[in-house]
């Protein structure tokens with residue numbers, strides 16, 4: 001015999017009922033005991049009707065809707081399958097409700113009768129659908145014996161086994177049908193088994209009849225590695241052990257009722273979760289075997305919890321205190337979800353469902369009244385709106401590093417851990433966290449333990465030459481990213497006036513037109529809100545502007561949980577104090593601040609410096625060409641172009657700063673040199689750098705970029721003369737930065753053919769780093785040091801570092 005339990009979603013309408021009948025009859029070779037829930041949503045309606053009646057509210061419209069839905073189902077079934085027998089007594093139900101309404105009370109036995117009415121409807125409908133198989137109606141109140149109240153009763157396998165045998169023997173059949181959720185106490189009164197208790201009914205029935213399998217037919221394919229409503233990449237688990245299933249259902253997996261597993265486990269009946277709407281899918285099998293390639297089987301989460309901490313001098317070393325706390329709660333029927341105790345025995349903390357909080361506080365107040373008065377116990381501390389995230393897997397046992405990975409994942413999701421608990425069989429680890437961050441926590445943990453596909457959520461500020469090229473590269477590299485299992489989403493793009501946000505990810509081929517129509521501009525709060533609403537776990541702000549206003553906000557970006565990738569050099573060249581604050585905030589908030597393109601554009605300069613210095617090396621001196629645009633301009637001057645022609649050409653090539661004065665004045669090179677100096681451990685301000693400008697002092701001051709470019713030819717002759725003088729000496733001009741004995745200087749140098757920088761031109765950079773380990777010959781980095789392509793590629797590479805391990 002097999003037990004087949006069908007839930008409300010499988011019985012929601014006439015078509016669903018037909019599908020259930022089809023599933024039952026297609027495997028009719030094995031005798032079956034069907035356990036049915038109420039048609040989807042009906043129990044909620046009945047609960048609501050009882051509530052309204054009790055409060056004296058008008059419940060007529062709900063009642064009419066309930067009756068009409070029931071009658072419609074009845075008519076549809078009768079039209080196709082003939083007369084329905086055992087149609088439940090609606091008159092009696094109505095009388096009960098009106099009695100409740102008149103008295104203003106709804107005693108538990110009446111409530112149990114009202115709320116279990118839907119299961120009776122399902123059973124009588126299904127009897128008609130299966131008419132040709134002559135199914136036997138099993139009265140649940142005759143078979144399932146329960147203890148402990150009318151509404152959340154515990155069914156007893158030992159007391160029910162004989163009842164099932166007797167009832168089934170009265171009218172032997174190949175198919176039996178029984179309403180779920182319903183039982184009776186030893187006095188024969190109707191009871192119910194708690195909300196969604198039909199799974200439990202099925203498990204009890206399976207244990208009593210020693211079924212070969214207990215099938216739970218529902219609307220999902222099985223048990224998933226995480227809640228598929230939130231985690232789209234959650235995968236179905238083929239097989240779980242009873243223990244794993246129990247942990248999962250207890251800690252929130254909705255597909256299973258927590259009480260279901262134990263009766264099956266005790267009786268050794270395998271339990272199968274199947275999808276009524278996808279019956280050929282393999283489902284999940286719960287048995288005493290746990291097959292797994294990975295140690296962690298699934299992740300579950302439970303929300304709406306409160307944590308109570310009982311502490312005080314009277315707790316320490318006092319035998320029986322924990323027992324008193326928990327028996328006080330048990331007496332008032334408060335279920336405890338998780339317990340932790342400090343090793344000094346000074347306090348006990350435990351979680352309860354938030355709905356039980358007041359009850360729990362009252363219970364403790366009553367139990368410890370004298371201790372409170374004597375100051376032996378402090379007022380109970382309460383933390384509300386918490387959640388528990390749990391990792392489950394029998395094979396976690398003796399696996400080192402899982403807890404570390406779990407906690408690191410929570411840190412990655414910016415989640416603070418309030419309390420932790422691990423059972424001694426090592427098959428589950430739980431963390432109590434802020435409830436509002438629960439989905440974020442589950443998402444990161446799932447990514448790290450299951451999919452191993454990290455996601456990076458990009459917000460791009462600045463979509464000029466470098467930013468637009470970056471978007472092109474993101475588009476081009478989609479397949480490459482997919483192959484490397486990285487999900488990179490562009491969720492936001494901004495220029496100085498507009499901000500475009502799209503929760504589905506921005507169309508990489510068609511963003512500029514849509515951005516142009518946006519009515520909002522970039523504000524940190526707007527993007528923060530977007531990140532929260534969409535539960536993004538690796539948000540990164542990529543700054544491809546040259547805005548000081550944005551650079552000044554990096555500390556706030558990092559503190560708000562964003563990683564920051566900057567092509568913009570202004571943050572790193574603001575005050576030394578701000579630079580230090582940036583590094584500290586990044587470390588403290590576990591958020592990366594990456595700026596490789598600040599020096600040498602796409603060349604790996606800063607990463608190499610960091611590697612050298614992290615191994616204890618020290619900078620002795622530095623010398624090099626650090627500007628792509630000036631490298632290009634000085635090379636072009638050598639070829640006979642004028643200063644203005646060469647600058648225009650460098651600008652067109654995308655080598656200059658948005659304002660070319662930043663390059664020609666030496667400021668951009670000074671910034672780069674300052675960054676190198678700071679990375680080498682020197683504490684300096686931009687004003688400490690000695691700068692020689694290509695431009696005369698005060699030249700084109702206050703002019704716009706276009707006006708400046710128009711005035712530049714006035715310098716051509718004088719500068720041409722300087723180039724010629726160098727040439728006469730067999731030399732060329734180069735714009736060089738140097739650090740010697742801690743002194744930083746940028747300026748023009750005339751270098752001969754023998755000089756290492758003589759052939760550094762056309763946009764190339766060359767950096768010579770003389771260090772403790774690299775001397776007398778320096779460590780040299782050379783290559784193109786400007787241009788939107790190499791810079792965007794450098795920014796891209798920084799973005800990917802966010803998920804590199």
Ligand SMILES: NC(=O)C1=CN([C@@H]2O[C@H](COP(=O)(O)OP(=O)(O)OC[C@H]3O[C@@H](n4cnc5c(N)ncnc54)[C@H](OP(=O)(O)O)[C@@H]3O)[C@@H](O)[C@H]2O)C=CC1
Nearest residue numbers: 462463464465466495496544545546547567568658786787
């Ligand atoms: N070119 C190169 O080789 C290299 C460049 N860099 C750095 O890259 C950065 C970008 O250079 P590039 O692309 O040439 O510059 P562009 O002038 O082409 O683009 C700058 C972008 O930043 C936007 N922007 C300005 N202010 C803000 C703001 N407050 N909020 C949002 N967006 C803003 C601009 O918007 P709008 O159009 O509305 O003004 C524009 O989209 C610079 O900091 C530069 O130093 C670094 C290494 C190499």
Ligand SMILES: N[C@@H](CC=O)C(=O)O
Nearest residue numbers: 627628629656657786
């Ligand atoms: N304008 C800069 C671009 C890179 O930072 C340069 O010329 O090097």
